[in-house]
Amino acid sequence: MRWLIGFFLVMVPLSLRGDSHSDWASKIHEIHLSNGLNFLFYERGEAPIFSAYIRFRAGGIDEPPGKTGLAHFLEHMAFKGTQTLGTTDFKKEKPLLDEIEKVGEELSREYTKANAANTDHIKELREKLRALHKEEEKYIVKEAIARKMMENGGVDLNATTSKDMTSYFVNLPSDKLKFWASVESERIFKPVFREFYEEKDVVLEERRMRVDNDPDGRLYEAFLSTAFEKSPYRWPTIGSVDDVLRLTRHDLENFWKRYYRPSRFAGVLVGNLNQKEVESVLNQTFGKIRFEDPSEKSSDLADHDQEPVQKEERRVVLKMAAKPRFLMGYHKPAVSFADDYAFDLLDQILGDGRSSRLYRELVVEKKLVSGVGTSTDVPGLRLPNLYLIEVNPLPGHSSEEVVALIDQEIQKIQEGGVTSAEFEKAKNRLMAAFLFKMETNEEIASRLSYFQTAIGNWRYLANYLDEINRLKIEDVQRVVKEYLRKNNRTIAEIKSSEEGMPSP
Amino acid sequence: MVVFAGCGARNPPFFKPIPPVVHILPNRLTLILLEDHEVPTAKFYFYIQGGSVYDPPGKEGLASVAMQSIRLGGTTTRSPESIEEDLEFVGASLEMGIKPEYAAASLNVLKKDLNLGLDILFDLLKKPAIQKNRFEIVKAQAIDTLERELEDPLTLANREFPELIYGPHNPWGRKVTVASLKNITYEDVRSFYKNFVHPDRILLAAAGDFSDDAITALIHEKNQDWNVSSSGLPALPSVSESFKREVVVIPRRDLTQSTIIMGHLGTKRDNPDKFPLIVMNFILGGGGALSSRLGEEIRSSAGKAYAIWSDYGFGKDLGTFRAIAQTALTNTDWVIHRMETMIREMTDSPNFTQEEVSRAKQAVLRSLVFGFETRFAQVKEEARFKLYGYPDNYLEIFQKEIARVSVKDLNRVAKKYLHPEGLKVLIITNDEETKHAKALSDLTTNGLVEVRRFE
Numbered sequence: 001m002r003w004l005i006g007f008f009l010v011m012v013p014l015s016l017r018g019d020s021h022s023d024w025a026s027k028i029h030e031i032h033l034s035n036g037l038n039f040l041f042y043e044r045g046e047a048p049i050f051s052a053y054i055r056f057r058a059g060g061i062d063e064p065p066g067k068t069g070l071a072h073f074l075e076h077m078a079f080k081g082t083q084t085l086g087t088t089d090f091k092k093e094k095p096l097l098d099e100i101e102k103v104g105e106e107l108s109r110e111y112t113k114a115n116a117a118n119t120d121h122i123k124e125l126r127e128k129l130r131a132l133h134k135e136e137e138k139y140i141v142k143e144a145i146a147r148k149m150m151e152n153g154g155v156d157l158n159a160t161t162s163k164d165m166t167s168y169f170v171n172l173p174s175d176k177l178k179f180w181a182s183v184e185s186e187r188i189f190k191p192v193f194r195e196f197y198e199e200k201d202v203v204l205e206e207r208r209m210r211v212d213n214d215p216d217g218r219l220y221e222a223f224l225s226t227a228f229e230k231s232p233y234r235w236p237t238i239g240s241v242d243d244v245l246r247l248t249r250h251d252l253e254n255f256w257k258r259y260y261r262p263s264r265f266a267g268v269l270v271g272n273l274n275q276k277e278v279e280s281v282l283n284q285t286f287g288k289i290r291f292e293d294p295s296e297k298s299s300d301l302a303d304h305d306q307e308p309v310q311k312e313e314r315r316v317v318l319k320m321a322a323k324p325r326f327l328m329g330y331h332k333p334a335v336s337f338a339d340d341y342a343f344d345l346l347d348q349i350l351g352d353g354r355s356s357r358l359y360r361e362l363v364v365e366k367k368l369v370s371g372v373g374t375s376t377d378v379p380g381l382r383l384p385n386l387y388l389i390e391v392n393p394l395p396g397h398s399s400e401e402v403v404a405l406i407d408q409e410i411q412k413i414q415e416g417g418v419t420s421a422e423f424e425k426a427k428n429r430l431m432a433a434f435l436f437k438m439e440t441n442e443e444i445a446s447r448l449s450y451f452q453t454a455i456g457n458w459r460y461l462a463n464y465l466d467e468i469n470r471l472k473i474e475d476v477q478r479v480v481k482e483y484l485r486k487n488n489r490t491i492a493e494i495k496s497s498e499e500g501m502p503s504p
Numbered sequence: 505m506v507v508f509a510g511c512g513a514r515n516p517p518f519f520k521p522i523p524p525v526v527h528i529l530p531n532r533l534t535l536i537l538l539e540d541h542e543v544p545t546a547k548f549y550f551y552i553q554g555g556s557v558y559d560p561p562g563k564e565g566l567a568s569v570a571m572q573s574i575r576l577g578g579t580t581t582r583s584p585e586s587i588e589e590d591l592e593f594v595g596a597s598l599e600m601g602i603k604p605e606y607a608a609a610s611l612n613v614l615k616k617d618l619n620l621g622l623d624i625l626f627d628l629l630k631k632p633a634i635q636k637n638r639f640e641i642v643k644a645q646a647i648d649t650l651e652r653e654l655e656d657p658l659t660l661a662n663r664e665f666p667e668l669i670y671g672p673h674n675p676w677g678r679k680v681t682v683a684s685l686k687n688i689t690y691e692d693v694r695s696f697y698k699n700f701v702h703p704d705r706i707l708l709a710a711a712g713d714f715s716d717d718a719i720t721a722l723i724h725e726k727n728q729d730w731n732v733s734s735s736g737l738p739a740l741p742s743v744s745e746s747f748k749r750e751v752v753v754i755p756r757r758d759l760t761q762s763t764i765i766m767g768h769l770g771t772k773r774d775n776p777d778k779f780p781l782i783v784m785n786f787i788l789g790g791g792g793a794l795s796s797r798l799g800e801e802i803r804s805s806a807g808k809a810y811a812i813w814s815d816y817g818f819g820k821d822l823g824t825f826r827a828i829a830q831t832a833l834t835n836t837d838w839v840i841h842r843m844e845t846m847i848r849e850m851t852d853s854p855n856f857t858q859e860e861v862s863r864a865k866q867a868v869l870r871s872l873v874f875g876f877e878t879r880f881a882q883v884k885e886e887a888r889f890k891l892y893g894y895p896d897n898y899l900e901i902f903q904k905e906i907a908r909v910s911v912k913d914l915n916r917v918a919k920k921y922l923h924p925e926g927l928k929v930l931i932i933t934n935d936e937e938t939k940h941a942k943a944l945s946d947l948t949t950n951g952l953v954e955v956r957r958f959e
Contacts, residue, residue, distance in 0.1 A: 044542075047876040048519050147795045151863045153870025173870055202803060205810040208761040209830055215655055321758050323652050354576075355588040367641060370648035394648055425593045432595025432614050435543055439878050 024438070025462035028448070031279055033287040036262030040448055040458060041278050042270045044441070048174035050271025051441035053167065054188065055453040057266075058259030060163040061232040061304055061383060069239015070247060070255050072161040073203055077193045077252060078168065079145050079159070082186045086144035086194065093139040097194060100132045101249050104197055111246045129197050140194060145187050152176050156442065161237055164380035165453050171442055174272045181285040188260065189289045196249040207238050215322035215494055223327045223492035224379060226316040227386060231307035233379055261291050266452040270445040307331075307384055314490040319497040326399045326493035328406070329378060329386035332483045335455055339483075341467050342475040343376040343387060348426035349418050349476065350374055350409070351389060355425070357409050358389070366405065368397045381454055386490075387483065399493050410484050417477040426476075430468050521876050524883050525716050529727050532704035536887045537719060538711045540879040546618055546712025546719075547880045548625070550609040551891050553705040557604045557675045558738060563687050565646060565680035568602040570696035572642045575600040575609075577634040579627040584638055587624055596621045598628075604676070605820060606891060607700065615713040619722065626726040629701055639690050647685050657756065657763040657932045658811075658830065665765045668752055668928045669824050675740055676821065702734040703727060709887035711880035743821045745769060747926020754932045762836040762933040763828075766843060768923050770816055770823035773892060779905035780913040781816050781921060786864040787914075788850060789814025789827055797850075798827060802842055808835045816921075820892075825922070833934055840929065848924035856914045868906055872899070 024042075031039040063070045083090045107125040110117050149157045149170055157170040168188065172180055211217035221236050228234035239247075267286070269278060310331055333339060351358040351374030362369045371392045378386040393402050437443050452458040527535040556567045575598070578584040591598055596613040598621065609629065613621035653659045663679050670677025710719060747768050771777065782790075789798035790813065803809045811830045817823030827847065831839045849855075876882050889898045 045877070046519075046879075047521075047873055049873055049877060142800050143795055147863070150791060150795050150867045153867065153873070155871045155874050171874060173873060201808070202810055205761070205808070205830070205832060208832060209810055212760045213657060213758075322655050323648070325652075353588070353592050355585070355592045360585075363645075364641065367644070370645045370652075392648065392652065394644060421593075425589075429592060429595040432545075435545055435614065436612055438543055439545075439880075441877070 029275060031282055033282060035287060035289060035291055037265055037267065037286050039267040039269065039282055040452065041275060042444060043273060043275060044270065045272045048272050049171060049441065050174055050177065050269055050273050051171045051445040052180055053169045053268045053445040053449040054184065055165050055167045055266045055449045056260055057165055057264040057453050059161060059165045060235060060237040062259060067243055067247060067251055068235040069244045070251060071166055072237050072239065073247060074252055074256055075159045075161045075166050076199050076203060077196060078188060078191060080192065080194045081144050082190050082192055085187065086141050086192065087139050088141060089139045093136060096132060096136040100129060100197065103128050103132065105248050105250065108246045108248045133198060145183065148183060152179055162380060163233055163237055164382045177273055177277065178281050181281045185285040185289060193249050193252055196252065200244060203244060204241065207241065210238060211236065215320060219318060219325065219327060219492055219494050222316050222318055223329065223490065226314050226492060227329050227490035228307055230305040231383055232304055233383055233385065266449045268445045268449040270441040304383060310488055312487045316492045318494050320494060321497055322494055324399065324494055324496055325392050326491055328389040328489055328491050330484050330489045332385060332387050334384050335381040339479055341471055342479045344430060345426045345471060346476050346479060347374050347376055348429050349422050358406065361409055362402065362405060367394065368402050368405065369393050403491065410480060413477060413480045418473065420473060423473045423476065427468055431465055434465060519873060521882060524886055527720055529724060531727050531731050533706045533708060533727055534890065535708050535710065535720065535723055536883050537716065538879040538883050539714065539716060540711045541713050544615040544713045546613055546615055546714055548611040549709045549884050551707040551887055552607040552701060553891065554607055554700045554737060555605040556602050557740065561678065562684060563692060564678050564684040566688050566692055566696055567607060569642055569646050569688050570693040571600040571602050571607050573634050573639045573693050574628060574632045574697060576642060577632060577638040579633050580631040582627060584635060590620065591624060594620065598625055618714065622722060622726055630730050632697060634693060634697065636690055639693055643685065643688060647682055650680060650682060650685065657759060661763045661765050661930055661932050664754065665826065665930050666824065668750060668930055669769060670743060674743060676743060702732050703730050704733050707887040707890055709883040711883050743769065745822065747923040749926055751929045755934065756932060757934055759934045760833060761830055762833055762931055763830050764840055764931050765826055765828050766927050766929040767824055767826035768926050768928060770825045771818060771921060772822060773818035777917050778818050780909045780917045782868060783861065783864050783906065783909045784914050784918055785814055785816035786868060787856065787860055791864065791867065797846060798843065801846065802829060802839060808839055836931065836933055844924060844927065847922055851918050851922035851924060854915055854918045856911045858911060861911050861914060865906055865909060869903060872903065
């Protein structure tokens, strides 16, 4: 019973644990498969479980114009199965899939006509799709991927799409490594995008839930489309309704073909697994996938529209039946190493935590707001992005009043810098937070794969604390002077309307 | 104790977690701890028996405001500013909050700052100053936060539904409102502290880079001068079992999607039928939007929902069974009808298959091992079991009972514990779509549809 020897775990005596945590990075193994797919493996943990994270450097910003929502839609479709999983007879299903796509493309052409579209024809085509789908359903096994994962003890199976990347993750018991690798390699790299037009309805429902029916969602969309003029960061990840309605399965396949390949891929396994077995299993599954032109390394820098420098403050106001709030975003460069660390420190000092400048001033001293927060790398970091301040004013205090006070606090730092106590505190907090995020397989797998995907270098994480320590107190003042300027910012605001009707 | 990472397979891999150490201090505080030397940190979680269910009528939200006021109001020897400064200077976090059955305090701290972190936390629990101006800030924040939270239809639905199930006068059904928050006085908060924060109500879960002996001695020391003992918690009126059909519509003109919650009373957490009910609910809607009957039919097949699930609640008293969905306005009637029909079918003609039941049991059992991912997760869970009065070997019992659930058991509990005729249905929707209002009246046997304006 090979697996018994592999997985029977006797509790490791305490004296053997407690090796210095600071050399955790040296325990990470890079596994390079012959077809170009690269994995990281980190063996750790007591419980016989592991976390698997797969990310593609392919997100909203990589979508062709007029096809927003494509990356996110693909994420949904990656759960629909393969030629063997999710179907009882692919031979019979395939001609139906082809027929469905023909009708779907005609429907898309009709939607493209916008106001000139023939609504009767649209209705007719949708009926046709429904009928074809009903035929196809005879051969479909619903949600086969999700079911299989759950049956095998999968926990927190999910996927996410952002402007920068698409991610697939799950936690499983240790004896399910082979199962995970064979299912995952197939469904990601040999997918069948069945039920594409039905899933559109689900995606549109999701949009309703996340955006249309959520004041914060609507504000965020307006904020990004105002702060960015040319950058693809200005479009919502979930896509506009018009774009999503026009998408075809063909569009999806093109996107998948272009971006779901080795040069864009990062796979990370963290947990109680055996390295030799990990290597062997990966070679037998992911390693057997063939890619066209495996040495291709598609550059993405040239593909994206450059955002012109912002010359003056921009504002957008939404009137709706909701409490007032606003977002303030300042442009900053794409991940640039010196500035990014400084922004992480600035975050701690300016708006993160109850001893931060904005919290003390706005919440405690002046009592103008019920909450204030800051964040960096909004909505991503592959392209020039934003430093964000978000505020919930208390009743009776206008956004103008609050913005004026925030400006004062920013000016104080521009003129006088930050204190050495604040600087020290910020570094301590980042270091502590770093350690607290190394507790579970999933957290570690997530962070390693994130940096490997976003900047092509997971060692950013290993070097992070050293880089923070290398910063000088002047660096914080420098980024505030350089980037937190009025003519570099966008303010998006919700003002409460009296009638209670949403604005168009 | 052995946790099976798999069940039903011939020889499942298994895992023997270390049992935690339990100490009961002289002041009756219970300490449950495990050493964990992987990372130089320590985490603590305090369960303080009581909870928001004990809020006095008309002052719902008191326990929450009180715990925040204790947290942010300083101590007799430390100012509020110095507490934030001291904690944040070392990157420690200390939070307090409230749940229906307990108040909670948590501390995350680097190993080197253990003493400081515990000092501040026990100071806050033993000698809080609860400065009045901080109370005012907390109260204003609570009101503003509540108003913002209620913009979200799902949050609104989650808070209105208990009132529908338990009635507005039973503690499990009372809800926090702006009015009830405004009624809370400074004296109320001080009384709360006096009556509820006692060491003999506390279960403290701790795991981290410390030694058993050292941390136990440290916590003993912090508790030496804390000798308040409590009388029992006030009695709660019991929930009487009734299953009467009711439909409530809360109109919101800004919505393009409806939020639907339907359900009825559940059962108690000490009911042995809980185990088959867990499996039943997993099959109905607990398996998630992608792998449950509700999800498969309403999301996957019909594409009419993104979020859909069910949960079967086991409470100190009778819990709540709920099925929840969010769907476009035009689909509202169809989704309500489908959900109701599926619940009725599950009790009238369940058709559980052996395969379905095995799959559900496997999923539930295999996921248990994740409760041991970290030692802190393990002790926190053990402390919660003690809070609920479960026996020490509860997890073993749980595994055993789930493993032996049969199709026959499921048929039995589905008949006994699902009440389609007594479903309470809450719909948050755009009432300008008048056809909804008409169609909804078909749902009730006695034509009772209450349209409740939400202010």
